[in-house]
Amino acid sequence: MSMTGVVAPDGLVAAAAERVAPSGRVRGMGVFLVLLAFVAVLGFVSSVSSRAHATFLLSAPPAVGVSPLTMSVRWTAGALAVLCAALGVLLVLRREQRGAYLIFGVGFATFLWAFLVWAARGAQLNFVQMLVTTLISTTPLVFGSLSGVMCERSGVINIAIEGQFLAGAFLGAMVGSVTGDLWLGMLAGAVAGGLFGWLLAFLALRYAVDQIIVGVVIVAFCTGLTNFLTEQVLTPDQTTLNSPQTFAPIAIPLLDKIPILGPVLFDENVFVYLAAILLVVVNFGLFRTRWGLRVRAVGEHPRAAETVGIHVLSVRYRNVVLGGVIAGIGGASFTIGSVGEFSSEMTAGLGYVALAAMIFGRWKPFGALGASLLFGFSVSLQSFLAVLNVGIPSPFLAMAPYVITIAVVSGLVGRVRPPAADGAPYSRE
Amino acid sequence: MAMNDLSQTGLARRALRSRGRTKAAAVLAAVALGATSFAASAASASTNAAGRRAAPARAAHAKKFLACEVTDTGGINDRSFNASAYAGLKAAAATDPGITYKFLSSSSTSDYQPNIADFIAEKCGIIITVGFDMADATQAAAKSHPNQRFAIVDYTYTPAIKNVLALHYDTNEDGFLGGYLAAAMSTSGKVGTFGGQDIPTVTIYMDGWVAGVRYYDKVNHKHVVALGWTPAKKRAPGSFAGNGLFTNDFTNQNLGKQDAATLMAQGADVIFPVAGSVGLGAAAAVKQAGAGHYMEWVDTDGCISAPQYCSLFITSVTKGIVPSVEAATLSAAKGTFHGGNYIGDLANNGVSLSPFHDFQSKIPAKVQSALVALRSGIISGKISTDPNSYPVG
Numbered sequence: 001m002s003m004t005g006v007v008a009p010d011g012l013v014a015a016a017a018e019r020v021a022p023s024g025r026v027r028g029m030g031v032f033l034v035l036l037a038f039v040a041v042l043g044f045v046s047s048v049s050s051r052a053h054a055t056f057l058l059s060a061p062p063a064v065g066v067s068p069l070t071m072s073v074r075w076t077a078g079a080l081a082v083l084c085a086a087l088g089v090l091l092v093l094r095r096e097q098r099g100a101y102l103i104f105g106v107g108f109a110t111f112l113w114a115f116l117v118w119a120a121r122g123a124q125l126n127f128v129q130m131l132v133t134t135l136i137s138t139t140p141l142v143f144g145s146l147s148g149v150m151c152e153r154s155g156v157i158n159i160a161i162e163g164q165f166l167a168g169a170f171l172g173a174m175v176g177s178v179t180g181d182l183w184l185g186m187l188a189g190a191v192a193g194g195l196f197g198w199l200l201a202f203l204a205l206r207y208a209v210d211q212i213i214v215g216v217v218i219v220a221f222c223t224g225l226t227n228f229l230t231e232q233v234l235t236p237d238q239t240t241l242n243s244p245q246t247f248a249p250i251a252i253p254l255l256d257k258i259p260i261l262g263p264v265l266f267d268e269n270v271f272v273y274l275a276a277i278l279l280v281v282v283n284f285g286l287f288r289t290r291w292g293l294r295v296r297a298v299g300e301h302p303r304a305a306e307t308v309g310i311h312v313l314s315v316r317y318r319n320v321v322l323g324g325v326i327a328g329i330g331g332a333s334f335t336i337g338s339v340g341e342f343s344s345e346m347t348a349g350l351g352y353v354a355l356a357a358m359i360f361g362r363w364k365p366f367g368a369l370g371a372s373l374l375f376g377f378s379v380s381l382q383s384f385l386a387v388l389n390v391g392i393p394s395p396f397l398a399m400a401p402y403v404i405t406i407a408v409v410s411g412l413v414g415r416v417r418p419p420a421a422d423g424a425p426y427s428r429e
Numbered sequence: 430m431a432m433n434d435l436s437q438t439g440l441a442r443r444a445l446r447s448r449g450r451t452k453a454a455a456v457l458a459a460v461a462l463g464a465t466s467f468a469a470s471a472a473s474a475s476t477n478a479a480g481r482r483a484a485p486a487r488a489a490h491a492k493k494f495l496a497c498e499v500t501d502t503g504g505i506n507d508r509s510f511n512a513s514a515y516a517g518l519k520a521a522a523a524t525d526p527g528i529t530y531k532f533l534s535s536s537s538t539s540d541y542q543p544n545i546a547d548f549i550a551e552k553c554g555i556i557i558t559v560g561f562d563m564a565d566a567t568q569a570a571a572k573s574h575p576n577q578r579f580a581i582v583d584y585t586y587t588p589a590i591k592n593v594l595a596l597h598y599d600t601n602e603d604g605f606l607g608g609y610l611a612a613a614m615s616t617s618g619k620v621g622t623f624g625g626q627d628i629p630t631v632t633i634y635m636d637g638w639v640a641g642v643r644y645y646d647k648v649n650h651k652h653v654v655a656l657g658w659t660p661a662k663k664r665a666p667g668s669f670a671g672n673g674l675f676t677n678d679f680t681n682q683n684l685g686k687q688d689a690a691t692l693m694a695q696g697a698d699v700i701f702p703v704a705g706s707v708g709l710g711a712a713a714a715v716k717q718a719g720a721g722h723y724m725e726w727v728d729t730d731g732c733i734s735a736p737q738y739c740s741l742f743i744t745s746v747t748k749g750i751v752p753s754v755e756a757a758t759l760s761a762a763k764g765t766f767h768g769g770n771y772i773g774d775l776a777n778n779g780v781s782l783s784p785f786h787d788f789q790s791k792i793p794a795k796v797q798s799a800l801v802a803l804r805s806g807i808i809s810g811k812i813s814t815d816p817n818s819y820p821v822g
Contacts, residue, residue: 057694129694133687227504227536235506243737246713339682339713343706344504345536348681383691386674387621389659394627398677 025414026091026100032411033088033107040081040111044118048073054120056127060263073121080114083107101412108408119390130380131264135272138369138376139337140165140347142275143330144354145361145368146282147193150323151200152363153286154316155299155421159215160200161327162351163222167192168331170226173342174234176244176335185244185336186270186329193328194321196222201320205313208425219351227344234342246340247271271333278326283365295319299419302426312426327351360409362416371409378404494762496521497553498532499544501560503679505532508734509705509727510750514559514582517754521762524755528762541566549577555761557582557754561630567593578766580757582750583630591768594757598748599774600630601637601669602807605814606782606800607725607746608641611699612653613796614723614743621656621692623674623685623711625704632669634703634727634746636660640816644803647819656697657688660816676707685710693718699743700724712738723788730783743792745783749773776808 052073058066087107091100116125144161151158168189176185196218203209234242247269255266286292294315297305302312335342353375354368361367378401386397496518500511518530533544541563548556549570555578558567564584571579571593580594589595611620622638624631635658642655658673674692676684689700689711700715701724702708708727715722716738724738725731726745731738753771760766773779782800785792806812 124695126694129690133690137683137687223536227534231505231534238506239737334683339686339710341682341709343506343680343682343709344534345680346682348678348684379687380691383674383688384695386623386672387656387691387695389672391672394672394675398675 023097026094026097029100029104029411030088030091030093033091033104033111034085035088036108036111037081037085037088040077040084040114044077044114045074045081048077048118048121050074052121054117054122055124056116056120057124058127058260060126060128060132066259068124071117073117076117077114080110080117084110084114104412119385119388123388125384125388128260128263130384131260133380133383134373134376135264135268136338136376137379138372139272139275140330140333140350141354141357141372141375142279142369143271143326143333144351145358145372146275146278146365147197147323147327147330148355148358149282149286149363149365149368150326151197151320152358152422153299153419154295154319155302155419155424155426156201156204156316156320157211157215157423158197158200158320158323158327159212159352159355160196160218160222161354162347162349163215163219164193164196164324164327165331165334165347165351166222166226166345167196168328169334169347170229170331170342172328172332173244173335173340174241176332177241180245182245182247182336186332189332189336190325190328193331194325197321197324197327198317200324201317204320204425205316208427211423211425223345226342230342230344242341244336244340246335247337269337271329271337274329279365279369286365296419299421302421302424306428316426330354356405359416359418360405360413362413363418371405374408375401375405378402494525494528494554495551496528496530496555496557496758496761497548497551498530498557498559499541499548499563500532500534501562501679502535502537503705504534507679507706508709508731509729510582511559511705512734513729513750514557514754517751518557518758520751520755521758525759525762528758530758535563538562542570545570549574554578555580555758555766557757559583561628578761578768580754580761582754585770585772589769593768594766595770596750596753596757597770597772598750598780599772600634600746600748600780601640601814602775603746603748603780603782604634604637605641605644605807605812606803607701607744608638608643608655609645609803610641610744610782610792610796610800611638611701611725612642612645612651612655613799614792615653615697615699616721617696617698618652619654619656619696620699620701621674621689621695621697622701622703623657623676623688623692624702625676625679625707627673627675627677629669631675631703632658632671632673635673635701636669636671636816637814638701638746640814640819643816643819643821644812646822652822654822656692656695662817676704679705679707682707682710682713686714689714689724690718693722698722701727701746703727709735709738712741715741726783732783732786740787742786743788744785747781747783749779749781753779774808775804 054071054073056069058069084107087103091103144165147161147164148158171192172185172189175188176182200214200218203214204211249267249269252266256262286295294305294310298310298312298315306312331347334346357371357375358368360371382397382400385392386394498514498518503509503511505511505515515532522528522530533547535541535544545556545558545566557580559582561583564581567579567581568586568590571590575592578592580596582596585595585597586593620642622635624635639655639658639660642653645651646653658671660671664670674688676688678684685702685704685707689702692700698721700711702711711724712735715724723743724741726742729745729747731742731745753773775781803812807814
């Protein structure tokens, strides 16, 4: 990270400090892992009969078949619990703080594995589909949080992601249905999102209206407008206006044959691939190019950027519109990338979840991906746990994605620092 | 932080210097807000227009009767109970040209009360409220306006309220038939269901469906497993408590798609979504899964309400919302309205399995005749629809 010259010194210090976990937190994470190990021993080892087995299905066509993995619940969960405890002790005793998050991650994964083995006792769990569902529920969140990153790195808060999702979903479905061309549908979704991005930029930058208020108004407007148009325009003529085809999965030759990972990562529809590409492009652009340096400078200290000749408002305009375009494409994935029909308020608040993922991810594309994946996995997990009927009441399962995300993220992420000029209007003196 | 101070004083200075600009901002924000509320009010205003236009030959009768529906959050186009209730109003208007009709959508549960209040102010002859969730709002409005007639879909009041006709359907009875049929059509030995929300009007379907699967296993000595709903072992009589798979959402079809995919990944090849329009997501998943995967639709005949997926529907487990709402509306228009509770079951054709459409030739004759026998068995009370009266799997 080379933010020479344009970043306030305290910003640099903070950026450096957040890379290493404070020692108190490392010890806390270690203790937490040991506690998890105890939970695993009590819940998953001593409570089951020694003959109970769990089977994980690990293959889905077209990948090379992997034979199902059958494990003794007691022995597997026991071994995983020991490993989890050992990693916890390692964290408590270690002096070196680097890599603490990785060790914690591995430890948490062992606990999760033990839990799944217990949950699938006497039954089969389709592990591959569990990962597929995770990826699919993560995809719109990636678009949404990238939109947020684009806007907020340049200093404009975009809480209108939910509205841009709805606009993109609506227009994507309608254009895709009328023209019969899904790519045009995706383009229309992008335009719809970009248009509301432009509206946000126009009100926030030209007239310095409070960005939070503009965002809320845009969400309310998009909700009302799409509801109205759905009832009045789409519903009476459902077959022509609201029944688009959907993008079929594209298998990437050879890669889709990789056991386990192939069907998960390389047999998805175009939105999943596009999200992955955008993730890399935005990350590279923001942190490795001159454009990115300028954007970040504008988001951190616009006045300093202006003095070195960067046109602050046009950088912000461009980024907010681009952010809207990304969110619009994400919106289109709800309809032409999934169910092939728009229905009122179908985005169901995921725009806000994406916003939260961006914040938990510290305004970084891959950080946001991590938070989105965690949420997507929890969504997938609760669905499978409900089918396996593990005895957890369904209202609690429904809460699980939110509870898990809040717990993990608040425990691990700690204090986050937004771009210094985020949300502040700017005008030349 | 120095920077914050800087920007704050900058803000203050700007605010002082450029009042004109601030005013412009305020105007713009007001315009945006206005547009939002316009969209909301336009929705109801032009619905009215649509409602009037759709009512045939209204000029012929001097006497006008206004029938009004407040939808649940699923919206008027949910291919399910909201749409059915509206179809009931349409049917009533077709029979009695003096009837005009309209609806208001609820986008959240906080819209129920104001929507009902709007219709009371508009002097609707009868207000149809749709769904279990609207029971409290309907009851409160009925108590404070004793002369206003109401009908509520999917609820029963104990004790009955004299100006509310509560329409309830014993969908565990046709759910039982649907479960039996699903088990008979499964080749993988697993069938799956999921619900929109863990509420009795949803779980009563799943309960009967699971009972049907278990009954199939018992009489045919098979081991078909029902996934997605496990009725509670010990529960009060008349309760449909248990544990299962729910989307907890009646609007996000992607969740329906995901839950259906989960069920199929766990081996199910016949899916029964009890989630209104969210079931369309399940249909998308079943279609994607390809040959050998089928489903059953809920509430209405799926081949009519969602014809694009007709080739996937073995049958639909329906309840007669259309005829009962029609009857309630006609009686209110004629002045013969009586409040109380109506219960639709197999015996009075209040609930039924829909025709098999594309599957007419694919369902073995033996299974079809078994379903006929089962129906009369349930009506006569010889066959229990309680899943706990049969062994599991």
